[in-house]
Amino acid sequence: MSRLYLYGITRPRKVAKRLADQGIFLVENDGRAAIVSELDEGPVEATRRNLLAHADVVEQLHEAGVVLPARFGYQLESREEALEMLALPEIEQLLERHEKTCELTLKGTYEESVLAEVGAGLQPLRDAYRASPSVEVGIALGEAVGEGLAERRARDASHVLAGLGSLVLDVVRSEPAGELAAFDLALLVERDGVEPIEAKVEELSARLSPPLHFKLVGPLPPYSFVRLATPAVA
């Protein structure tokens, strides 16, 4: 019996030829469908190609309807296991919840000039460092800049979330990755809320750029909002 690789869960429908040609098919059960392909033995390699392929499948299907994207690497032992999974009431609840939603990711990054702004109040330390650029003074100065930057990050992230307001149904905040990263937000919005969000980001940018740069990606399937409230089975 062949194992299946799970891309996500959707409603029964026709799979586009481009995906079908890649071996993607649906296992259906009572109005719910698992998006799968057959899988050889062994673990899935987290190569660039495989990761992008997974994203491509769920994002393409999401364009035309609800998709609950599975975590990368999710494998099912058999078709029967897929059917069992689809029968869980939690799956139906998630499909209903996300019928008209999508995820947008909004990341903020600072220009280096933010460091000068943050460092503006640190004149004594800056003078000391310029006079004697030792490791000790450098760490003291850098640490103070780091603290200032952390405050700045928190402040800007709050401004941004407040600015987006009630268009955001739910949000997942991640630690921003990178020294000059400002924030990393996953936003759950209605599909027809995407354009209003774009407009809000423009407004925020008018206030906060420079030094803040925004990157807005989506509409994506609700990657960050498909955690089950309670595990289906302990």
Place this chain on the structure above:
Amino acid sequence: MAVMQRESSAGYITRAPRSSGLADVLEILLDRGLVIDAYVRVSLVGIELLTVDLRVVIASVDTYLRFAEAVNRLDLRAVDDSKSVPDLVQKGGEEIAETKTKGAVEGGMDAIREKIGLGGRGGDDEDDEESSGSRSRGGSNDR
């Protein structure tokens, strides 16, 4: 990237309708997404190479020293600029200012690319192997 840098607010927004690269999908696919405990069979190899160094620890000595250097450099630059302002004003100071901003931003983006660890930098190899072990253990716990 440089094309994006304009005075208008739109110049500071990068817009992508879909995940446009590995950096966009990496964390989202590995950290997020549907998992149902009873059926979890997340079995992976190769993740470590991609995720190592993705989360930059801000509170590191290296970072502090880089911050200190940057503040010092920007500071000195400000001093230099103020000296040469009379010259620049006549020749269009704006143009110069814009070029400088562009440079800073591009530097930032490079730094981020580097942080994402997409390039195989020699120094990461050790970490790769360590987290390789812990990642597989984490995987079996999930079951």
